Amino acid sequence: MQSYEKGRNKVSRSPKPSYVVSAVFAFLVCGIAWFLLAPPKQDLQLLDNGYAMENFTTLGVGMGGGADSVQLAIQYYNKGQYATASKVCERILANDPENAGAKKIAGIVSLRLLDYERAIAYFHQLGALKNLYPNPGKFYEAIALLQSGIPSNIPHAKTLLQEVIVEQLEGRDEALKWMD
Numbered sequence: 214m215q216s217y218e219k220g221r222n223k224v225s226r227s228p229k230p231s232y233v234v235s236a237v238f239a240f241l242v243c244g245i246a247w248f249l250l251a252p253p254k255q256d257l258q259l260l261d262n263g264y265a266m267e268n269f270t271t272l273g274v275g276m277g278g279g280a281d282s283v284q285l286a287i288q289y290y291n292k293g294q295y296a297t298a299s300k301v302c303e304r305i306l307a308n309d310p311e312n313a314g315a316k317k318i319a320g321i322v323s324l325r326l327l328d329y330e331r332a333i334a335y336f337h338q339l340g341a342l343k344n345l346y347p348n349p350g351k352f353y354e355a356i357a358l359l360q361s362g363i364p365s366n367i368p369h370a371k372t373l374l375q376e377v378i379v380e381q382l383e384g385r386d387e388a389l390k391w392m393d
Contacts, residue, residue, distance in 0.1 A: 264387055265356060269321050283314040290322055298322045313345045320353055329361035352377045352384025 272287045282305050289298035302319035305312050320335030336357055340350025351373045358370035374388040 265324065265360060269324060272318070272321065283312070283318060286315070286318045286322075290318065290325070295322050295325050299326065311342065313339060313342055313348075316342075317349065317353070320357065324357055324360060329357055329363075332357040333361070347383035349383040351380075351382055352388065355384075355388075 271291045282301060286298045286301040286305070289295075289301060299319060299322045302315045302322060305315035306319065309315070316335050316339040320332045320339065323329070323332035323335060333354055336350050336354035338350070339345070340348060340354055342348060342350065355370040355373040355377070358366040358373070371392070374392055376382070377384050377388040378392065
């Protein structure tokens with residue numbers, strides 16, 4: 214579109230290219246600054262993996278709660294004999310289905326063997342025990358759900374972590390960090 218003003222030929226144009234380049238540059242600088250300065254949001258599964266590596270690599274000898282056979286399962290676990298540790302836990306649970314120490318170790322062993330369904334089941338049973346304090350069942354179940362790598366398990370894991378926080382169960386401090 215052309216217009217005439219005092220004898221000069223004036224043509225309407227889009228903004229000068231230097232303004233466009235400056236605007237794009239400013240946008241990019243702001244985007245890069247936001248990316249670099251924003252606090253990093255860590256992936257829930259990465260945090261979970263770190264916790265599992267740190268806390269389930271070796272188990273404390275007193276972790277099972279007294280019974281000699283639970284201690285034996287822990288010893289097998291710490292030696293890397295996971296299948297044997299699992300069998301010991303299964304024998305204990307066959308005789309004493311409410312044995313919290315055996316359920317806990319059996320769940321951890323199942324995690325180590327990448328048998329997530331079994332780990333989830335053991336930890337769920339552990340979390341259902343009413344007379345156990347502190348009870349890590351819900352927290353460990355959330356860990357197993359996240360470790361499974363199944364995206365549909367993540368919402369349930371988050372729900373369990375919220376319950377751990379609200380009910381102030383074992384794992385609350387970690388759950389608070391993870392849900393931040």
